[in-house]
Ligand code: C2E
Ligand code: SIN
Ligand code: SIN
Ligand code: FE
């Protein structure tokens with residue numbers, strides 16, 4: 001007989017607990033030709049329990065009737081041990097009666113085989129349970145590290161508050177400072193508070209750059225993050241260039257990576273941790289090893305002159321982020337006249353950086369938690385999943401911004417809602433955590449029952465946010481629950497409020513009937529994510545489909561306007577297509 005070996009490099013260890021020697025012998029013989037499976041066996045229930053703890057088998061096969069022990073008690077005992085609680089357990093019994101089976105499943109068995117199953121079926125089940133067990137362990141590990149990040153987060157939040165209070169106190173002590181400087185410090189402290197409220201990393205970086213530019217009156221700026229040994233552009237802003245853009249147009253994203261060395265200005269600050277104040281980048285101080293390299297000139301068609309570049313550090317004093325402020329504007333008058341950054345700009349920026357560092361570090365923790373949840377939910381290539389959710393979030397936020405402009409939403413609401421939307425959009429498919437891998441990773445088309453099961457991911461995910469404590473929970477619940485609704489009411493799952501989600505049982509195979517949602521009944525964020533998600537799904541290659549061309553996708557959006565999608569949002573998406581393409585290029589394969 002030929003055996004197919006699992007791709008995994010480690011062997012699947014099976015522990016057999018059965019009092020009859022002949023069973024162990026038969027099983028050894030059956031499994032001998034499958035090189036990926038290794039069997040250990042014992043006739044004694046007590047030894048079996050000890051072996052389960054010491055050897056940590058991938059699958060336990062257990063007899064039900066053994067002298068002196070109750071098989072059911074043994075199952076309960078294994079399940080009650082925290083180290084064995086999720087180890088796949090298959091009952092191997094000569095008894096085919098349904099009541100016994102039912103009791104075994106009730107006690108926590110994963111499967112029930114009647115002696116003796118066909119060789120191939122036995123092996124297939126062992127492999128299946130081993131795989132599910134590993135997936136479950138990965139999820140548990142992800143959840144554990146999540147819990148750790150959570151307590152870290154609480155600690156960092158307290159630090160942000162403490163830093164905030166210190167800054168206000170400092171402001172009071174600065175009696176001898178000039179009136180102007182005092183006002184600026186008050187302004188910085190207020191900004192710090194604002195920044196402390198944003199949760200998402202991209203939002204925090206966007207706001208950090210925006211506020212730092214406001215404090216120093218800089219026309220443009222970039223923010224870089226040190227990750228995986230390179231210095232990567234995260235955000236850039238440019239008032240002069242943005243003023244020339246057409247309505248609805250956005251500065252495209254760009255993926256610019258600098259080496260962590262002194263060949264660039266940002267790289268130099270990242271590696272040395274020094275703050276630099278430069279009056280004219282074209283005439284750099286000869287003692288500086290770095291040069292302004294026009295080929296790195298990320299503000300295309302723009303003349304860079306003065307710069308203020310500062311590092312943001314984490315709790316261990318390592319540089320996390322480089323903030324690059326470009327072209328000081330003359331204070332007062334027209335504002336367009338060029339100037340240089342002053343020592344007072346530098347001092348105000350240094351105050352601000354203390355707060356911003358904490359906000360960035362905290363946002364990195366939040367982001368790390370979200371990425372872990374998503375990785376656990378999708379169990380796909382984490383690189384692809386990370387890129388997908390970042391693209392969906394980025395495109396959703398761009399659509400919301402445009403929508404907010406068209407609907408005259410004020411800046412503070414816009415910033416708050418953007419932050420909520422970005423996190424909600426990243427989590428839109430988190431309910432896939434409840435979909436069995438066999439469906440989730442099926443290489444071909446799903447059959448009807450599988451697709452029905454798959455459609456439960458939105459309700460399953462929404463359920464996780466039924467208990468709402470913050471507006472972030474509300475936004476996440478709306479997006480996750482309703483991102484597959486359609487404008488013409490033919491989507492799923494229909495009306496579910498928090499109480500209905502809460503009342504859903506843990507196990508269900510298909511969404512229950514619910515009142516269909518139509519048009520503006522569908523929450524705005526869900527309508528936005530629906531467009532962004534389908535746009536991204538269609539332009540991506542999936543295990544079950546090839547990537548569509550840009551023309552095919554545009555055609556599809558037009559066709560589905562007023563059917564699947566909100567027509568207003570289709571118009572916005574079509575306006576933003578160039579930007580969407582830059583988002584795809586920016587998050588093509590980057591590790592999240
Ligand atoms: P997903 O891959 O992220 O796709 C999200 C949505 O994009 C889909 O929601 C659907 O509205 C749209 N979409 C994706 N591919 C196509 C396509 O080839 N043609 C059209 N017209 N629309 C497409 P939907 O249908 O509710 O599916 C939800 C999720 O279910 C999908 O998320 C995917 O994970 C899974 N899924 C759906 N169909 C299949 C399938 O045939 N095979 C497998 N393995 N998974 C599937
Ligand atoms: C640099 O930091 O030297 C390049 C970035 C830029 O062109 O502003
Ligand atoms: C939703 O389905 O989550 C929107 C209704 C609600 O506010 O709970
Ligand atoms: Fe989905």
Ligand code: FE
Pocket residue numbers: 428429533
């Ligand atoms: Fe998706």
